[in-house]
Amino acid sequence: MVQEEKDMFTEIEDIKKLDIRSMMFDELAVWVKAVGQPAFRAKQIFEWVHEKGIADAEEMTNVPKKLIEEIKKQGMHGVEEVTRLVSKQDGTNKFLFRLQDGNVLESVLMRYKHGNSVCISSQVGCRMGCRFCASTIGGLIRNLEASEMLDQIYAIERITGERVSNIVVMGTGEPLDNYDNLIRFIRIINDERGKNISQRNITVSSCGLVPQIKKLADEELSITFALSLHSPTDEDRRKLLPIANKYSIAELMEVCRYYFEKTGRRVTFEYSLVKDENDTPEHAYKLAELLKNMHGHVNLIPVNPIKEREYCRSLGDSVEKFKYILEKKDINVTIRRSMGRDIDAACGQLRRKYEEAKETF
């Protein structure tokens, strides 16, 4: 075999490991050719799967039966609704979805004046061990495929009949711990032949995996990167986030600066306020000092307590005082509106309840 033929062979063998929904357009075109179909079928399939967001290959009415059979053989992974909770307070919808292997995950639809935003999961479980988080209690089960991330959005559109315009990858899982599938997901959801969601409307959050943040910067995407900072000092941060034992705040600031230089996008610093742990005026002054030249934006999040962990939500006046100090120091800051507090909106709580009481679902 000559080198070129060998490369083509390797490419199709790699593509055949993917399910149809996880294939980027060019890969789908190679697959279509490999199953002996004309090139225009790739565009038809891609539109059905990604623009229309269908649940089942049988819905492709302009695709021949033979090709539908090939698609079914290849597989089209996705999610299926188990249950949905609707907040009476603000209309937030929380979905529990089942994957084809029986694992379950959560996604949240939040309705804002500027459009619908969906928070998706990137892994089943998580191995990062953040102290305030229910998603990590059972550890990491597995990474989600790109198709399983995409179909959380498509399924919500199918169920509600409403368009999704913003995506936050902030549900269960550390997105950068599932790096390749995350990038694949972003490229497909942004493809103009599919949902065509602008990269500017996508936010990816991380607890701080420095090498992967650098890699993400090098992709030169125009997504928003959000760092879960939660503390201005290494000592305090280590109490909340085990990853802080591996990467220091100095390393994080350096890589965030690099991210801004490469992408021109200012970084969001997520700061979950835990009563008496990281919400004092002293913490606010230290945070302002840390971020003074960072071209960033601070998002304060009064945490939702979970029953498995002992800590309390910051009181309203501590939150306001914290914000006031940052503003006085010219730091750009907002308080995240707490959505769906009546429906277990904290990450991972619904999934844990499901695992604890499977028979009631």
Ligand code: SF4
């Ligand atoms: S906060 Fe995110 S990264 Fe940390 S344990 Fe929870 S899901 Fe994982």
